[in-house]
Amino acid sequence: MSDGDGAPGRLSGRLVALGVTGSIAAYKAVELLRLLTAEGADVVVLLSASASRFVGALSFAALSRHPVETDVLELQADGRIGHIVVADSADAIVVAPATAHWLGAMANGLAADVVTAACLATSSPVVVAPAMDGDMWTHPATQANVARLRDAFAYAIVEPDTGSLASGQSGVGRLAELPRIVDAVVAAVAGRPIRQPDAGARPPLAIAPVREEDLGGRHVVVTAGGTREPIDPVRFIGNRSSGRMGVALAEAALGRGASVTLIAADVSVALPVDRARVVRVETADELRSALLETLFGSPPAPPVARFDALVMAAAVADFTPRAPAAGKLSRGEGLSLELRPTPDILAEVSRIARGAGGPGSPGDGVIPRPVLVGFAAETGSLDRAPDKLRRKGLDLLVANDVTEAGSGFGSDTNRVVILDAEGGREALPLLSKRAAADRILDRVAAALDARDAAGQTAAMQERNA
Ligand code: C5P
Numbered sequence: 304m305s306d307g308d309g310a311p312g313r314l315s316g317r318l319v320a321l322g323v324t325g326s327i328a329a330y331k332a333v334e335l336l337r338l339l340t341a342e343g344a345d346v347v348v349l350l351s352a353s354a355s356r357f358v359g360a361l362s363f364a365a366l367s368r369h370p371v372e373t374d375v376l377e378l379q380a381d382g383r384i385g386h387i388v389v390a391d392s393a394d395a396i397v398v399a400p401a402t403a404h405w406l407g408a409m410a411n412g413l414a415a416d417v418v419t420a421a422c423l424a425t426s427s428p429v430v431v432a433p434a435m436d437g438d439m440w441t442h443p444a445t446q447a448n449v450a451r452l453r454d455a456f457a458y459a460i461v462e463p464d465t466g467s468l469a470s471g472q473s474g475v476g477r478l479a480e481l482p483r484i485v486d487a488v489v490a491a492v493a494g495r496p497i498r499q500p501d502a503g504a505r506p507p508l509a510i511a512p513v514r515e516e517d518l519g520g521r522h523v524v525v526t527a528g529g530t531r532e533p534i535d536p537v538r539f540i541g542n543r544s545s546g547r548m549g550v551a552l553a554e555a556a557l558g559r560g561a562s563v564t565l566i567a568a569d570v571s572v573a574l575p576v577d578r579a580r581v582v583r584v585e586t587a588d589e590l591r592s593a594l595l596e597t598l599f600g601s602p603p604a605p606p607v608a609r610f611d612a613l614v615m616a617a618a619v620a621d622f623t624p625r626a627p628a629a630g631k632l633s634r635g636e637g638l639s640l641e642l643r644p645t646p647d648i649l650a651e652v653s654r655i656a657r658g659a660g661g662p663g664s665p666g667d668g669v670i671p672r673p674v675l676v677g678f679a680a681e682t683g684s685l686d687r688a689p690d691k692l693r694r695k696g697l698d699l700l701v702a703n704d705v706t707e708a709g710s711g712f713g714s715d716t717n718r719v720v721i722l723d724a725e726g727g728r729e730a731l732p733l734l735s736k737r738a739a740a741d742r743i744l745d746r747v748a749a750a751l752d753a754r755d756a757a758g759q760t761a762a763m764q765e766r767n768a
Contacts, residue, residue, distance in 0.1 A: 312343025313489045316497050318505055319344040320389045322398040322418035323363070324405040325353025327469040328434040328478040333358060335399055335481050336366050342485060347372070347389055347506045349396075351405065351416040369506045372417045379507055382716055382734035386417045388506050390424035392499035394492045398422070399461075400434035400478045403445050409456075410448035427498065428491035432461040432484045437474025461487045516560030517748040522610045523561040524597055525553045526617035528568035530587045534640065535628040543712040544618035546570025548678070548736050552614050553579055555740040559748070564610075566593050568617055571713075587619045587645040594648060599655060599669070608656065608669035612747050614676040615649045616701075618712075649677050653696035671758060674698045674750045676743065680705045680712075685720055692722050698750055699723050701743055709733055721746060 319339050323332040332348075339346050348363040349372045360371040372385040379385050389396075398405065398418055405418065409431075414420040422429050431452055439445055440463060452458040461484050464477040478484075499505055527549020531539040550572050553565040563579040568590060574581050582597070584590045595602075598610050622642035632638060653675055658668030677695055679688050679702040692700035703719045705711030710718045710733070717739045721729040723746070731742055 312341065314339060314394075314492070315343030316500065317344045317394040317492055318392055318499060319346050319488060320349055320393040320396040320421060321346055321363075321367075322349045322351075322396055322401075322421065323354040323358070324351045324398065324400060324402045324416075324418055325357060326400040326402045326434045326478070327357065328400040329354045329357035331478055331481065332399055333362055333366065335397075335484060336363065338481055338485050339397075339488065340366070342489070344488075345369075345505065347393070349373075349386065349389060349417045349421055351418050353402075353404075368508055372421070372506075375414065375417050375420045378716065378733075378735070380735060381507060381738045382732060385506065386421040387424055388504075390421045390427075392505045393421075393425065393427055394495065394498050395428045395430060395488050396422055396425055397430040397432070397484060397488050399430075399432035399484050401431045403433075403435045403439045403442075403448075406431075406433060406445060406448040406452065410451040428495075429456070429458040430461060430484070430487045430491050431458050432479050432487075433463050433476075434478035435463075435476050436468055436470050437472060437476045440474075440476040459487050459491050518556055518744065518751075519560030521561045521612065521751060522564070523553075523556040523612045523614065523747070524564045524566065524594070524610045525549050525556065525614045526566045526568070526590060526594065526619075527553065528570035529618040530568045530590055530620045531585050532587065532620045532623035532645075533627040534624050534638075535630065535632045537631050540620060540622070540624070540642075541569065542618045542620065544569070545572060545713045547572050547713070547715065548717060548740070549614075549616035550574060551736040551740040552616055552743065555737060555744050556614075559744060561611075564597050566590060566597065566617070568619075587623060587648070590617060590619060591646060591648045591651070594652065595655075598652060598673075608671065608673050610673055611671075611751055612674040612676065613649075613652060614743070614747070615652075616678050618680065619648060620645055647695070649675070649697070650695045657696050672754055674747050674754070676701065676747060679703075682706045688720070688722055689726075692724065697724065699743070699746055719743075 321336055323329050336346050346367045347369040348367050350360055363371045408419050414423050453460045461479045464479050465475045466477045467473050468476050528546035529542040529544035531541045533539050553563050556563050557578050565579045566582045567574055568584055582593045584593050623645050625641040625643045656669050656673050675697045676699040677697045679691050679700055681704055685702045688700055688702040700722045701719050703710050709716045716733050717736050718733045719731050719739055
């Protein structure tokens with residue numbers, strides 16, 4: 304064992320997945336978890352729905368330091384599919400206690416619970432320790448299922464012990480003594496290399512690692528939500544944006560030490576009003592005024608950058624009614640609206656920031672050079688995205704297909720591609736919007752660091768010239 308004498312445990316460096324199913328012996332799995340940990344294993348727990356009625360997920364999470372997998376359909380906080388991550392990274396899966404029902408489901412490949420799903424998806428050894436009433440254990444159905452697991456699937460079966468059972472009777476069916484189960488896990492992994500030594504590819508820790516404050520001292524401006532363009536005092540043209548992505552970006556930037564201004568149009572999520580400077584706007588024109596004031600100060604002040612990065616996640620209307628009615632329009636004969644295009648705000652910011660002709664902008668743009676990030680919500684192909692990045696003069700463009708399931712408006716997840724000005728293209732997997740926000744900010748932080756390093760080198764060269 305690894306505790307006490309300081310010698311490495313027999314499972315040192317291993318990831319062991321402990322599958323717990325709904326037997327009264329489920330409480331013994333808590334002690335089994337402790338024994339596996341004492342052997343040096345990193346343990347992640349898969350809990351079936353019925354097992355969670357015997358022992359709560361919280362006990363397992365606290366002892367394993369990993370979130371407990373309970374639902375086949377639930378994604379991890381970082382958007383990965385939990386039972387697949389477990390299946391792909393665990394050195395062994397041990398199912399203890401395994402109920403008669405679970406043996407039947409497993410023997411037939413019925414993956415309705417996380418334990419069966421992980422076993423089906425893994426190429427690692429599986430150890431099974433059944434526990435049940437004596438008659439259930441000796442029933443031919445159970446015995447046939449156990450035989451299938453052992454002979455056809457090559458699972459190691461830790462046969463139950465004889466003794467007093469939950470029913471009050473005495474017989475075979477008691478969960479095997481825990482050291483015997485631990486020994487079976489040790490034997491199952493013997494001689495195999497550690498499958499996934501990289502902690503980042505294993506299941507996440509229960510307490511998410513805090514990112515370093517790599518945006519400390521930076522002013523990050525984020526726009527979020529959908530603009531509303533008035534038709535009359537009660538009606539507007541809007542869009543489906545929920546503001547989730549923009550608010551996730553603001554939250555993530557705050558978490559990384561940035562000072563954040565969040566310019567929020569219509570949003571359906573809570574805003575971090577106590578930690579960020581929040582400016583509420585309604586129309587594209589209001590968003591433009593608020594943004595230009597925040598980024599460059601009031602005209603005619605020279606455009607000095609008051610920000611380090613702009614992330615333009617807002618869904619800005621492309622058209623607005625040319626002449627909104629002063630009073631409520633009546634149904635009458637119907638309505639024809641004349642629309643005018645709104646200014647491309649991001650392109651305008653870019654022109655000012657880069658010095659390509661914005662009002663009062665100097666030839667070189669503002670110093671230090673801010674990082675500009677745009678979003679492109681596309682339907683179908685992302686072919687137009689590189690051209691959009693060039694036209695708007697951006698450092699990064701985050702493109703996504705809003706028609707894809709789990710991506711885009713209103714959803715909590717997003718699958719995005721990050722394009723950069725050098726022609727790079729980083730396709731991210733389906734992630735929670737918060738995780739996608741952090742990946743985008745990784746790029747922003749790196750771009751700002753590169754900018755500062757280049758500035759320092761240039762200043763040194765000037766001094767030495
Ligand atoms: O051209 P498209 O509307 O797809 O560009 C999207 C990007 O441009 C987003 O970052 C959006 O916030 C911004 N945008 C803008 N002004 C507009 C329309 C879009 O700044 N009038």
